[in-house]
Amino acid sequence: MGSDVVWHAHKVCREDRELQNEHRACLLWFTGLSGSGKSTVAGLVEEKLHAMGKRTYLLDGDNVRKGMNRDLGFTDEDRIENIRRIGEMSRLFVDAGIITLSAFISPFRSERQSVRELLGGNDFIEVFVDTPLTTCERRDPKGLYQRARDGLIKNFTGIDSPYEAPQSPEVHIINDGIDPDAAAEQVISYLVANKYI
Ligand SMILES: Nc1ncnc2c1ncn2[C@@H]1O[C@H](COP(=O)(O)OS(=O)(=O)O)[C@@H](OP(=O)(O)O)[C@H]1O
Numbered sequence: 128m129g130s131d132v133v134w135h136a137h138k139v140c141r142e143d144r145e146l147q148n149e150h151r152a153c154l155l156w157f158t159g160l161s162g163s164g165k166s167t168v169a170g171l172v173e174e175k176l177h178a179m180g181k182r183t184y185l186l187d188g189d190n191v192r193k194g195m196n197r198d199l200g201f202t203d204e205d206r207i208e209n210i211r212r213i214g215e216m217s218r219l220f221v222d223a224g225i226i227t228l229s230a231f232i233s234p235f236r237s238e239r240q241s242v243r244e245l246l247g248g249n250d251f252i253e254v255f256v257d258t259p260l261t262t263c264e265r266r267d268p269k270g271l272y273q274r275a276r277d278g279l280i281k282n283f284t285g286i287d288s289p290y291e292a293p294q295s296p297e298v299h300i301i302n303d304g305i306d307p308d309a310a311a312e313q314v315i316s317y318l319v320a321n322k323y324i
């Protein structure tokens with residue numbers, strides 16, 4: 128930030144917005160391989176929260192990679208910038224008093240850690256959607272794994288680009304052989320047990 132740009136302290140603050148919403152805000156950060164079930168589980172968690180009267184917003188590929196981040200591809204450098212921008216945007220949503228859900232592969236530990244630090248306190252909740260690569264490849268809903276195996280897509284996560292699994296996620300979902308609704312309930316239980324909702 129330039130030294131002549133001064134942060135303006137507005138009168139209405141996050142706490143006021145949270146009081147009006149009657150719940151606190153936080154960031155649910157879903158990470159996992161392509162096809163692991165991030166969007167499915169995050170979508171179900173959002174539906175459940177919405178039905179409980181909570182204010183929510185789900186950030187995912189459709190509203191981010193096709194819009195704000197459409198200039199970014201899948202090199203390590205572009206993924207780092209993708210996550211940095213999503214982290215900043217998530218922080219604004221949380222400041223707006225909203226339970227924010229972000230569903231991106233976010234393959235690098237250091238970038239996830241940076242978002243955790245950016246949010247601070249216990250606003251950042253890492254949700255590891257842990258599904259074996261073999262299962263993701265079998266699901267392959269968009270045919271991308273097959274294309275990556277055929278050498279038609281380069282830098283594909285899990286094939287020729289790394290995925291660094293979380294070491295101590297707040298929520299660890301083994302999303303293989305379970306009903307996605309049960310996976311979503313695991314997240315809701317965490318929020319209740321830790322008094323987020
Ligand atoms: N090379 C490569 N590697 C991984 N994924 C690829 C690639 N090319 C396109 N796609 C599609 O883009 C989706 C992943 O985008 P993300 O923004 O979540 O990725 S990242 O967090 O920046 O690593 C991912 O969506 P999901 O399957 O929903 O995870 C893919 O559909």
Ligand SMILES: Nc1ncnc2c1ncn2[C@@H]1O[C@H](COP(=O)(O)OP(=O)(O)O)[C@@H](O)[C@H]1O
Nearest residue numbers: 161162163164165166167266268302305306307
């Ligand atoms: N627990 C589950 N059991 C079986 N299939 C699942 C489960 N969770 C998700 N899926 C399916 O796996 C595919 C990939 O899910 P998706 O949510 O798009 O993953 P991601 O967002 O991580 O790429 C979809 O076809 C979805 O219906």
